[in-house]
Amino acid sequence: MDFIKLAMNTEVFAQRHIGISEKDLHHMFKTIGVENMEQLISETIPDDIRLKEPLKLPEGISEHGFLSHIQQLSQKNKVFKTYIGLGYHESLTPSVIKRNILENPGWYTAYTPYQAEIAQGRLEALLNFQTMVCDLTGMALANASLLDESTAAAEAMTMLFDVRSRQQKKDGALKFFVSEEVMPQTLSLLQTRSTPLGIELVIGNHEEFDFSEGFYGALLQYPGKHGQVHDYADFVQKAKVNDITVAVAADILSLVLLTPPGEWGVDVVVGTTQRFGIPLGYGGPHAAFFATKEAYKRSIPGRIIGVTRDTDGNRALRMALQTREQHIKRDKATSNICTAQVLLAVMAGMYGVYHGPDGLKFIANKVHDTSKLLSKELKKLGLEQTNTAFFDTIKVKVPDSRKLKAIAEKNNINLNYIDAETVSVSLNEAVSQNDLELLISCFSEFQNTEQKNSSADNTDVIPSSLQRKAPFLEHEVFNSYHSETELMRYIKKLERKDLALNHSMISLGSCTMKLNAASEMLPLSWANWGNIHPFVPLDQAEGYQSVLNELEKQLNVITGFAATSLQPNSGAQGEYAGLMTIRAYHKSRGEEHRNICIIPASAHGTNPASAVMAGMKVVVTKTDEKGNIDVADLKEKVQLHSENLAALMVTYPSTHGVFESSIVHITDLIHKNGGQVYMDGANMNAQVGLTNPAVIGADVCHLNLHKTFAIPHGGGGPGVGPICVAEQLKPFLPTNPVIETGGEKAITAISAAPWGSALACLISYGYIKMLGTKGLTASTEIAILNANYIKEKLKGKFDVLYAGEKGRAAHEMIIDCRPFKVNGVEVTDIAKRLMDYGFHAPTVSFPVAGTMMIEPTESESLSELDRFCNAMIAIREEIDEVSTEDHNNVLKNAPHTLEMVTSDNWDYPYSRQKAAFPLAYVHENKFWPSIRRTDEAFGDRNLICTCAPIEAYAEA
Template sequence: MTNSAVKTLSQLANHEEFIQRHIGPDAAETAAMLSELGVDSLEALIAQTLPADIRLKTPLATGPATTEANALAHIKKAASKNKMFKSYIGMGYHPTLTPNVILRNVLENPGWYTAYTPYQPEIAQGRLESLLNFQQITLDLTAMELASASLLDEATAAAEAMALAKRVTKSKSNQYFIADDVHPQTIDVVKTRAEMFGFDIIVGKAADAAAHDVFGALIQYPTTNGDIRNDSALIAQLQANKAIVAVATDPMALMLLKAPGQLGADVVLGSAQRFGVPMAYGGPHAAFFATRDAYKRSMPGRIIGVSKDRRGNQALRMAMQTREQHIRREKANSNICTAQVLLANMASFYAVYHGPVGLKNIAERIHRSTDIFAAGLKAKAIEIVNAHWFDTITFKVTDRAGVIKRALAAGVNLRTDVADTLAVSFNETTNSNDIAELFDIVLGTGHGLNVDALDAAIVKDGSKSIPADLVRNSSVLGHPVFNQYHSETEMLRYIKKLENKDLSLNHSMISLGSCTMKLNATAEMIPITWPEFGSLHPFVPRDQAQGYDEMISQLGDWLVNITGYDNISMQPNSGAQGEYAGMVAIRKYHESRGEGHRNICLIPVSAHGTNPATASMTSYEVVLVDCDKRGNIDMADLKAKAAEVGDRLAAIMVTYPSTHGVFEQNIRELCDIVHSYGGQVYMDGANMNAQVGLTSPGFIGSDVSHLNLHKTFCIPHGGGGPGMGPIGVKSHLAPFLPNHTVVNIAGTGASNGAVSAAPYGSAGILPISWMYIAMMGGEGLKQATEYAILNANYMANKLDPLFPVLYRGANDRVAHECIIDIRPLKEASGITEMDIAKRLMDFGYHSPTMSFPVAGTLMIEPTESESKAEMDKFIEAMSTIRAEIDKVVAGEWTVDNNPLAFAPHSMQDIFDPEWDRAYERQYAAFPASYVSENKFWPAVSRIDDVYGDRNLICSCPSPEAYR
């Protein structure tokens, strides 16, 4: 070996760098793609693509790349600083036992966590079935008529209930009532939402609600202090006054309690967290939401509906008319874009695994623990505040400080946020030893209480802690799906059966423009299931969460550096929530300066639907700005409209690179124009994947952005969530970032309300983005952006002769995504973008983003994680599809008898003995040679959307219906 071939220890270690695992193309592929584009380096391509005046002059300061092993060791050290106390805090968060079969095969399985939102239902039947089960659970427990698939958390679900109430009520009132025994974080979030809508909030005793003229009311059942009341008369009184009544509840309690629907509720909501989902310092957790069928047009979030496919088979889909409120744009009362689908699936499988008998047993065990504890306190003359209970006892002691001190010394957290009381909430992990320990803490040793004796007395005398008129007498979960998968073998096979129906990133590229379906590395995912991160209650004393604080603080510093802002809030638990928090900050900033009259938000016509919806939610009037023929914002129109609204201009919401997939040259000028009229620039962070390390929103001149951590920063989409949408702000907006009523957040105004239930949103998934940045380092993050742009330009150049690229920027370059125009071919052939999307399934691919932001187009984003080889396979698929369209144009196939018209081809299609198609079966199923190596079969044929819209069913059909 010559000296020139000898490597240093450091050079040898480079083989273990994560960067080369994350970025798809190798050196040879990179050279080939650069050659295709006619440039000799990545730097030359970037110089042609980004405006020179927004290029960063200094590298990112996120540190050097580290290996997977070292990053895991570092974050493990941080995690070990979290103290693993037993938490009886309650307030909607409880320790759970995640069945290991669900932990390993759902939460830790890329077949479930890397899937995309089920917009293409033929290749998403598995998670659609699981979500339909979730809706059935919700319907059974609440006794309501209509349920959605999931929402972000209990508090934001309560805010959605208020918005629904205002939309459907016949009341002219502007007042909304919240009972003072609703969880404090829920009150906090609803008050923030109400302030932005201009509603007046009344917080008071539930019994007084009907004395007020209100358009709606929110009550809790059981209450935050554990009490259980029959509020049916109160609900009827409120409804007689035209108010819409929402009930926040606990799904585990509803195994034993009368359903809120039977009490007369109009809306029922809550968190599904205690159905097997870890507390994770506040999230992610799926909320459930149910209402009357009459209100389905105002339903927030997504509804899974039962339809049928081309062959008449039962098939599931997202119901179009209620899929997302934000399709209403500025007329929306909600901006929901993502939901906690992965966590809803976990909760759904938890119910399937335990079944009605198992769930009732768990609920009774929790309730028995509470009864025993209450009996012991009563025996020692301790005052109990709540007259009835399911799992929570609130009580008063003379030596409150001493009890708290003993609890902390024993590694136990009680609820201590109410000044003169303490509370204990029991959970499925509680055993008799825990109850004995609690007696020692509350009463001191030598109290003489015996848990078994107290238990025996309750068995003998019966329990009266749930009022007789509120004991559930209706059965739940009678559908066969909840009654046949109780052995681990059967459960494992059921999970796998559903997984096999879903296409996810572990099968092939998902080239969704605007959604950045990149690698979610295994090393990034590992920490989220560590108990040190998973088992913390969000309201533990701060000294017990030092590991979280360290990780969140460092991640925040990195994101501040990456974005060019001065401060960041980790509270928003989705991109849409981040938009909302950012616009709230802008509005509060203007009000603080005596400029509350600013009420106009400029939004380009190309913007995401969430942008106008979010502006509407902060009571801003939306004024649309035109785009020119090249897809860029029309600067003349922007100037004219900014001048026209003048000092009423509050903000502009702009996406960069644009939603049309180009780096617009005038972005700095746009910021200057808006600032010159006193407005603020909100830069949508959806396309940060094309900015990191090359430019930044703060450097460009914007004031605030949200970051989709589930896009640019590698948190997986989870089949439609979880997401995280932290917001970065310039210093003048930092005082208006969200705070939290239970946990004060440093660096923001003390009076600011919350936008999410937990102070740091879905904190449990932040380790994913921490790991990504740590393993990539500043140089790796920059390379990721460069390769995202390289891959997109390569894809655009190869596809353009087949399907013209609609918009290009300077030097004919695109950013990290491109839009191909199907409309000319559609006019010539009758083949639609939908036909192409469905035909791609036969090649084993998920469709690119369809008809957004331009109808009749496909938006493609290959991301930096896909290799040239994978992109070439996709290009081959599109080339084959183009040849098929050409045959239709030439008259070789008719518009209604060709592979695109019948796509996708299910196995049932291919084996149909009465094949009468104009093309061969073999070609239908295996249109390219590589397909046979890794064939993915769509579970059903093309689904009839119109039938599903006209026959909305959101509950599980009987097994006979499938036959």
Template sequence: MKTDVFASRHIGIREEDLEKMCSVVGVKDLDELIDQTIPHDIRLKESLNLPPAISEYEFLGLLENLSNQNKVFKSYIGLGYNESITPSVIKRNILESPGWYTAYTPYQAEIAQGRLEALLNYQTMVCDLTGMEVANASLLDESTAAAEAMTMLFDLRSRGQKKDGVLKFFVSDEILPQTLSLLKTRATPLNIELVLDTPANFEFSSEYFGAILQYPGKYGQVNDYSSFVEKAKANDIKVAVAADILSLTVLTPPGEWGVDVVVGTTQRFGIPLGYGGPHAAFFATKENYKRNIPGRIIGVTKDTDGNRALRMALQTREQHIKRDKATSNICTAQVLLAVMAGLYAVYHGPKGLIYIANKIHNYTKIIAKKLTAHGFEQVNTCFFDTIRIKAQNVKSLRTITESKKININYIDEETVSISINEAFSEKDIRPLILCFLESQGINDDTSKEEDLDEIITASLARKSSFLQQPVFNTYHSETDLMRYIKKLERKDLALNHSMISLGSCTMKLNAASEMLPLSWANWGNIHPFAPLDQAKGYQLVLKELEEQLNIITGFAATSLQPNSGAQGEYAGLMTIRAYHHSRNDHHRDICIIPASAHGTNPASAVMAGMKVIVTKTDEHGNIDVIDLEEKVKEHSENLAALMVTYPSTHGVFESSIKYITSLIHDHGGQVYMDGANMNAQVGLTNPATIGADVCHLNLHKTFAIPHGGGGPGVGPICVAEQLKPFLPSNPVVKTGGANAITAISGAPWGSALACLISYGYIKMLGASGVTDATRYSILSANYIKERLNGAYDVLYTGEKGRAAHEMIIDCRPFKTNGIEVTDIAKRLMDYGFHAPTVSFPVAGTMMIEPTESESLSELDRFCEAMLSIRKEIDNASVEDSNNVLKNAPHTLTMVTSDNWDFPYSRQLAAFPLDYVSENKFWPTVRRTDEAFGDRNLICTCTPIEAYAEA
């Protein structure tokens, strides 16, 4: 084995395993399997034109050299992004720990109790600091959270407003520029009219359904909006507030004014700037709106034994149920970052957070007083961490600050703002002040230290307590927090324990060499609005990543801005919309979507202002071409797009795909390809070849960004030449095409820091490596398919009986034994495995995707577990539900109890196969009660008395 070849480390199958696996599959070699799996008319004729693969050592050297091309200035730009200090105990034990970053979304609650507890802490933190009643488990960034608030309030508008067609939404002129841009993006297809003005000018007209305020404002002004909110409520106008979460430790929380929604970012709670992300946004609202909240909520419930347990409540996968009627297309969170932010609050506690806030505020007051003493006008009447200065000679000031490696925010030719952050210290005061003095020809600071005036008025000062729960007042030493983090980690099954064979989710290796640079300061400490010449390393990486993705997809251009797969869907449809409008085809608003599509597809289409028409799938799981032809002809004049997943959600390469895409084009539509299954395409075929016009790519699936326990996700879009002009821009740093749509996410390049991972994945694998990743993922899926043959029926296959990189097994026949697919999922936990995807896209089934990273021995362990469970199913009966499957999972407490009232042995319950005893994973709780948790929603660290009462 060549030890310097990354592909041999990333791909789990050894060369010596190939013969055995091909024999089981029934082919002479891997090439024959690929020929039987992928239609010949869409196969690539040449290998990908990517640079040769480099070793892990070479990659880390390259990233170090590129990082040195970034210039890390002291950043006082603000605008929603502030340098923060990641406690080393959190960096080492969360950000750098595969036990946290390789975990999947906690759909299987019994083996995710640690992550769920960390997210419950996060929700509690958000509720306490905002003064609201419920919060979700995070959203993508502040700007998208604000847009979600607007659309939620739009959906909640009163019956009278709906009848009168009221579509106006007031936006404070203090809003962050990137948030305004994103509000425009979301408002346009919904026919919402944004009205931008000073809150003091608002007339509270009945034309408005809602308003949004920024607190503090974009340049630091803090206003008391209590009377604004009171008037709005009197006029049936709902109010959202975008708030700085750290400021809420010392400022009156908006919830105490009676607002309806509070949003923001938790980036300054220990999360690196990362040139824009990933960061966890927060979304908090009233109890009354709990069923309208976008994203995920973690709730308290009980398990089979009545013990406290946690799980995802209410909104879980609701797009797959409500589809085009979903409240949002968001189906992910920023779990890894939310966990870090929540633990930041746990580590510092309320007193620590107040100390940090007061330190920042006092430094800001010192700077304001010194500048005022030297004749500069400080404009803000009340501020927390940001002051607005009349600087007169801004051009000269900019030259001086940048020469001193300092960034501030240049508002116009005579005004700047300065935002102070947690990393600021006393030694930073003098260099900053001297920049201003030098711009006026003054050589030294002669101002004296004086007592600081109280800036935050009594009406704005926070009086209520927060974070009084034990978890925020216990773990303040590094030893204690380290052990608490480990206690939580032990409750979660992640990729560092065993294979997670989730269909459509591609839980592959997240290589250590890809992850290491995320901790480096030269990547983490770059502000997203820093001048481009300070981010040359980032610009080189992002540009090359875009080129790599262009080559892989066969398309002309890429936007890295969407920071989740669902946002990629939305961005792709919005570029299609802009394309049609540029041709005066404003009437084209029909989006055809197969019945088997991901639930986010119809939700995204509705958000993009399109009407959804569903086309059938046939008995083989393919698009029903006859039904599609009928619907295309019926809607030909108004056809905007077809959304198609390829290979299909059923795990099949449909041979009619080129006919399908040409049919759409013949009727004036564009083809959007959902890239969720791109792991079966790379290097063998591509979206351009099948006839698509735009696709999104899940970098957290195909391109090795870890799922992080439910986020971050990154969902860039790649487009054909005709859509290139419409790629999204940013109001602060120009990106996108010549006729760019407004922003899709807050930062110019979305979650730029996470893009380093995919860049490394492609650089280290090269053309042959990324192609082999595809080939081996298809081999592994077909190997499992054949090993399970006879025990489980595979629901859909290609024309030659092959699966793509995933397959669906049918568990519905086991109902005759009283066994549901959920029972199999829970029993797999006893065998040390996370269940495959359950009941999607077909109820009562499992979708299995092993990925290319798993070894033959791990594939065999999984198959042995599934075959063993199949024997257990045969021994089960409808009449007797007291069996090993119905009682699964089995916890350590249960197995070691003095009482054992089950008709099978403890050995069978806990150690059903020999390998299990070598590396046993114990589920923390027994099966959770989903319905109880929804009926009695508790989504904060409520005292146990309140839980008992519920």
């Protein structure tokens, strides 16, 4: 701890990131009962897995130094006018959205809205997003976003596989038709996902498809990958007759002008909302959409926001149909998706709110008219444009595309070079008149023909049968906030309904809600990082390549592994990617039969879901009374399945918040029986600088960059989940069909973009760069210190379920709330009561029902830890005051809203003061929940997932 000095060194970032100061340490050590930090760590982490040397990383740099460094790197990126398309387009982020959402910690530091009463703002923003998607696609139901268009398409393929008719399942219908018009990155991802599940992809021309037996579904692209707009109505009707479900990957801006696929009767529509004001960011993060029919509401992947009512019957929002979450379905889940791209979905939804239907029509028409004009001008130059119907992309025959490329790049322009004689050009809302003229001049130079004056082309290139006639975005929210003043106030109104890290500590176990430093976040708004298309030539992205390559090396050092892939764009994707590399490794050794994945009962629910998706069979192993893996049971199951053992999935330290001393013995047992060890990196915040996955004997781990490495949770996304692998798994790291990545024997794509959510990786790069070796290690030590401090402060009030052999917690602990049932108090009551004290509840009922898992992180101050402990102790005293017969008490009625407390009627046997201001500190910074408790059952019985008219809610 030698770098944390009483005399503040303003250039040491660790002093800003870590909330505990040197003067706090003596008090905390005394409370815990240790002499110093080394004693605490030695009593927490087994000696045999402690690192013998410090991390071999440079020392940290100052925030000013980092911002100067990242600015210099950004200049290495060449921001060309890029017309590559393929699902990615330059977009214009309205400044009011950039400043008030993207750059606002009130939005980007919020957690997933599991506690609906203090998340009504982002829930409303997501409901707007769902409504916008439903309106534009013509579908009945949409989720609150997915990771990218390609993963959304893969989710459609697997969902439709799961909902096959009884006859199709009986007949073994395994074929899925994929149009040759589908984006290349989507096709690659479909190949990844289909193989383990036994789905047979058939790629071809939709006009020649014969609807033969054995098919259960199909995927079409609208418009096609090179811009042609096809009329799929007949295809869909024939598919229906043959009991074949149909998914369509659609460009959302095109749907402003084109007939929505829902009108053809398709089953699923997917796509990306990136062009609704989201920066390109070299591939992400962006919010995908997934819309489907009402009939599939219990099969739709991801999260859905629904309308319900609260205790008083008032309209309320919450995450609907949560029984589909993986922690309940586990290995029966049909998707491992446990997150969304909430921050990006909020931005895209606000883009729709700000522009409204008329604004979107203006933008879409501008893009379309500019594309028509370009087509007209190229024809004048003697070039053949082959798309007979198009929205924003034209396909042009050229004698020598290499010659054109040289001319275009000389003018800082990127086109999509399909082959030696064909290019496509995709236009977007950012194309100005000057941009268009420069683009035309490149073709003019190529043709050696003089450019003539251009004029608008009024010819209809979209057939009347494909022109949109249905109205959209008629709800009031999309027709009210078109001035900056009004939108600014609307965003603020929603923000005030949400509790985020800018208000108080969010001590969620397994979710690590630490500081997302402003210096890490600032570069995300810079054009030189935001305006890079993921498929530009590598020499145009040297700044990104420098950051991403360095980040991979940093993560290799931290994990002790040989290589890293940054492609997985969520923790669940990282799990899947890690298992797929293990699968490929076994196959390369002629051991494809190895398909048993052993998973402890305490594992996060995405673990078994990911294993099943990777084609593995899950065998669950017990945990003992101390919460550790039952080694005897594990050994028995390993020996039973040794011939077919593929992997063990283990979280370390355990989900129970313990560094299990038997971990090396466990991993050795797996290796001796031919398996590989996958370590879930959810709890990596307790390892960095003190131990690592390689030392414990793992072969691959995923890392949650949105947890340990400071990418903000954004209200439920973005997440980034790279995998780090040992030498033997390095050849199998995933590739991309457009820009080659990965190992020499690479598996096909895991996500759409070559480096996943590259823009968000800048944050983790900065976090590691500024903390350096000492800061990273100190962060881990303080995280462990803070957890054990809370454990001691709550001693005698709450029982901690599990601890290490020497009585220590790792960076989190589980408190047992089940004994309070004798007082009629459930864990949910405690969670809701914490809102009155100004805190978000810790993780509720995971991994043990009726408990709370608390993780304070290293970023919180001693005073904040004490405030939280005082709140918990006060609630414990309130528990003692009630009984099972007493349902009218401060716990059962929590949370208390402003409307309740200021009402003329007060029919409660306790004071308004106790209800709303239970401790003195609350007066200084009161957060008011905007609704009372939500009625989950009512919402599931009456599923409303769009901004429905008030009449629809009233009828329900």
